[in-house]
Amino acid sequence: MSQQLNGSESPVRRQASNAISEDTILDAATRLMSTIGIRRTTMADVARSADVSRATLYRRYPNVESLAAQITTREFTRIAAQAPVTDEPATRRTMIITLVHLVREARAHPLLQRIVELDPEFLMPYLLHRTGRTSRSQLEMIETMIGRGQSSGQIRDGDPHRIATTVLQMAWSFALTGPVFADPDNDHELDDELSDLLERYLRP
Structure with a gap:
């Protein structure tokens, strides 16, 4: 001093x-x-x-918690912006490709890996008690894709919000618990299984 x-x-x-x-x-x-x-x-x-x-x-x-929440929202937005672009707008295939990309990138993201490894309690409120900003953003995006797919006849009829909620639950399961059950040397198998599951669930 x-x-x-x-x-x-x-x-x-x-x-x-x-x-x-x-x-x-x-x-x-x-x-x-x-x-x-x-x-x-x-x-x-x-x-x-x-x-x-x-x-x-x-x-x-x-x-710190508010910082972490803002970061997870930003990182999801970045991952979504990097989703593969196809020449097939509003199709079931486009939606599945996008969703599998999001799950794969989230699963491999260093921040999510560290949260799962060191701070899983950070995720518990959003998985068991309430939706957070990131989950609401994901749900809105999926619901929009489902509505477009239904309009084009590519996705089965049903309440878009209810279908989107189920799809998001599948996605989170594959992102968080998939690595527990899958062979880490064959990570692509998770993507193949999720793709097949979504195809069977969404097709008319």
Whole structure:
């Protein structure tokens, strides 16, 4: 303290809080959580890694859990944006390809792997008690695809919301518990089985 007061050591200078992008903070938090897990990550860790003050961080996020929720939503959005594009709009095949891609990428994502390994309790409320922002976004996306597929005659009749809910339950099962039962050296078998299951469930 005395050194700083005497001017022999310059104080740490950080960017102005309004100049720090959301992605800078989320990227730093994602790196930490994908390495040491959510429970071991602190707001001080994130602030240090993102080179922002803790005050700035707390103004945007009240706690680590809110950061983790925002990160999972962002990562799902990124995975969805990278889904393979086909020349067959609103078809059952297009929907299945997209869903299998989402499940495969989620299953292999370092953050989800670390959560399952170190912090499974983070997922429990969303699996057993309530839907989170990410699950609602996934459900909305699937329901939209089902509605389009029904309009084109590619997907069986039925309440799109109820069908979407069942499909999402299948997807989460294959993402979270699939690796427990599958041979890790034949991970593609999970994709093949999910594809077959969805085909049988969705076709008219």
